[in-house]
Amino acid sequence: MNNREKMYKILSDVLGIDINAIDGSTGLENVESWDSFNVILLVSEFEQAFNIKFTMPEVECFKSVKDITDVLKKRNVEFLD
Amino acid sequence: MAMKTFNEYLKEYKALVKQGSPGAGHKKIKVALAASFNVSGFKEVLYVQCRQQRIAADIYVAAYAQYNQEILDRSSGLYRHQPDVIILFVDTASHLGDYLFNASERSDRQRRNFVSGKRAGLESLIEALEKNTRATIIVHNFEVPAYSPLGILENKQPFGMKESIEDLNRQLAGKYKKDPRVYVYDFAAKAGRIGQQDILDHKMYYMGDIKVDLQLISSITADYLAYIRPMLGASRKCLVLDLDNTLWGGVVGEEGIEGIRLGPTPEGRSYWEFQKYILSLFKQGVILAINSKNTEKTVLQVLKEHPHMVLKEEHFAAMQINWENKVTNMKAIAAELNIGLDSLVFMDDDTFNREVMARELPEVHVVDMPDDPALYLKTVQELDVFSVLQITREDKGKSRMYAQNRQRQQFEKQSADIDQYLEGLRMNVTFFEPSALTIPRMSQLTLKTNQWNMTTRRYQENDIAAMAADDAWQIRAMQVEDKFGDNGIIGLIIVKKQGRVWRIDTCLMSCRVIGRRLEEVLVGSMINLAKKAGVEEMVGEFIPSGKNGPAMDVFRQLGFKQDNGMWIYPVQQGFSMPGIIKVRQ
Numbered sequence: 001m002n003n004r005e006k007m008y009k010i011l012s013d014v015l016g017i018d019i020n021a022i023d024g025s026t027g028l029e030n031v032e033s034w035d036s037f038n039v040i041l042l043v044s045e046f047e048q049a050f051n052i053k054f055t056m057p058e059v060e061c062f063k064s065v066k067d068i069t070d071v072l073k074k075r076n077v078e079f080l081d
Numbered sequence: 082m083a084m085k086t087f088n089e090y091l092k093e094y095k096a097l098v099k100q101g102s103p104g105a106g107h108k109k110i111k112v113a114l115a116a117s118f119n120v121s122g123f124k125e126v127l128y129v130q131c132r133q134q135r136i137a138a139d140i141y142v143a144a145y146a147q148y149n150q151e152i153l154d155r156s157s158g159l160y161r162h163q164p165d166v167i168i169l170f171v172d173t174a175s176h177l178g179d180y181l182f183n184a185s186e187r188s189d190r191q192r193r194n195f196v197s198g199k200r201a202g203l204e205s206l207i208e209a210l211e212k213n214t215r216a217t218i219i220v221h222n223f224e225v226p227a228y229s230p231l232g233i234l235e236n237k238q239p240f241g242m243k244e245s246i247e248d249l250n251r252q253l254a255g256k257y258k259k260d261p262r263v264y265v266y267d268f269a270a271k272a273g274r275i276g277q278q279d280i281l282d283h284k285m286y287y288m289g290d291i292k293v294d295l296q297l298i299s300s301i302t303a304d305y306l307a308y309i310r311p312m313l314g315a316s317r318k319c320l321v322l323d324l325d326n327t328l329w330g331g332v333v334g335e336e337g338i339e340g341i342r343l344g345p346t347p348e349g350r351s352y353w354e355f356q357k358y359i360l361s362l363f364k365q366g367v368i369l370a371i372n373s374k375n376t377e378k379t380v381l382q383v384l385k386e387h388p389h390m391v392l393k394e395e396h397f398a399a400m401q402i403n404w405e406n407k408v409t410n411m412k413a414i415a416a417e418l419n420i421g422l423d424s425l426v427f428m429d430d431d432t433f434n435r436e437v438m439a440r441e442l443p444e445v446h447v448v449d450m451p452d453d454p455a456l457y458l459k460t461v462q463e464l465d466v467f468s469v470l471q472i473t474r475e476d477k478g479k480s481r482m483y484a485q486n487r488q489r490q491q492f493e494k495q496s497a498d499i500d501q502y503l504e505g506l507r508m509n510v511t512f513f514e515p516s517a518l519t520i521p522r523m524s525q526l527t528l529k530t531n532q533w534n535m536t537t538r539r540y541q542e543n544d545i546a547a548m549a550a551d552d553a554w555q556i557r558a559m560q561v562e563d564k565f566g567d568n569g570i571i572g573l574i575i576v577k578k579q580g581r582v583w584r585i586d587t588c589l590m591s592c593r594v595i596g597r598r599l600e601e602v603l604v605g606s607m608i609n610l611a612k613k614a615g616v617e618e619m620v621g622e623f624i625p626s627g628k629n630g631p632a633m634d635v636f637r638q639l640g641f642k643q644d645n646g647m648w649i650y651p652v653q654q655g656f657s658m659p660g661i662i663k664v665r666q
Contacts, residue, residue: 010088013088036289040288041087041295043284044088044294044295045088048296054284056284
């Protein structure tokens, strides 16, 4: 599994959404289960999966998949695309 | 085995809930959790862990940060849930608030007053729970901060902040030491083991008032199970051990008694200390057994002659030492000890043996042994599957009694027939009424006895005490001694008096004394007591539990007649007691 697949798998698991329907725009605006507890859960699972610790300011702007990808990239998690 | 992530628990929870209610054979318990912070996820993880042990938990979580109100309001959801067990998790920061920041500005006396006021507050909540429910109550103690604004001068103060919280913990533990309903869960020690740096993720705390890292919830809820299992009579009883590379280093069949590693040497100390800890478990009543591929003669020589062998023949209640497969041996051990496979725990260094055991006998608890023998001691120390809510005199002697049973069986083989054998045992029975000394054991028998148990009604100590205080109940416990030693209190009968009819509410015996005509004494003496009281009928009831097959036919054998699903004995005809057993009242 590459990092994007890993990330989408977690998103799909935690939010209970179809993995094929996930793209950068997936987020608070269009996913009902994107609530504050699930964001915390996503943070915990990503930290576990990528062996990093996010900062609070980073987490505060997790409003879409793109936001999360941007932070992960800054943290040197490599995405092929 | 890798730890499950928090999300894996949540997924499993959803899947289990979707499956619908668990099948028969699951033990049921109602749990309530009241906490001072956001405990989202605790319920789900605990539910999954319970299900893994065939426990169907119905879990209520008090509304977020309203533990106070729910405990004080007798019509709250917490009380409507009618929990069997209540977990109260109040964290240090919530309970002491800004004290953690300004304690050093206060005087010693102010600190003392403040903390003792906070202790009284918590104790009054516990008191309310004790008064308003019949539940067992588990209370977290308080994590002690590792920092102080005073730095290295913190413990130069007569009564510093840390000391004040340690004192709070000590006082709590002291207050409930003798209270059978309240258990103080040592969360301070837990936090120390996990590491205070890790238990709280500050970001999660600021964002969601989450004070236990989501990935660590499972470790804490697993500790709750150590309380829940014995409440349901689901604790394990017997530790079954492999020998080569488990109790000692090396293979004795190849390297000989001189070649194995065991004792105060760098290579032998891990095994030696592992054995010492197992001996301490034996002394608390854990039954020991051997399941090993070996030549019996060689092993007996090690048990008898090796100077550093801590565990000896007299500690083992069953020894399956042969070249059979270990699954067959495991079944033989359960049969020999007359306990269920679900009472057994298996420790073996060999991964293959463990996998086969776990697959073939899923009821057996197979311990995930580390590759490194240096970690054996830690592994056995962390085993919490034997936990009991109270240790009685019978517990401490139980493992020894099982070992004595091996001698009884040899005696039985030498006897010509069963009556001669029973007579030769020279049994003496003593009956006990409920008292502070006997109530813990009575409760424990109802919680732990599965096979020879007519109704499988489980009673906590306070239930028994309440019945004992009520004239409508007659309760008697039976103790048996024989020529090989004291078996302790191994039988219990509880009768509800309803005028001319007495109903047997509970009638049970520990399985290790089955087949000795003791049931005639247990039930017969109650019938004769009823006769004196002018009672007409003794009514017995058999409730199948899936495990009490061995007791199915007892009432018939005792001369009760079946009627409408109940068993009736005409009391005035009296009961003739077996002459071979002496009874002291």
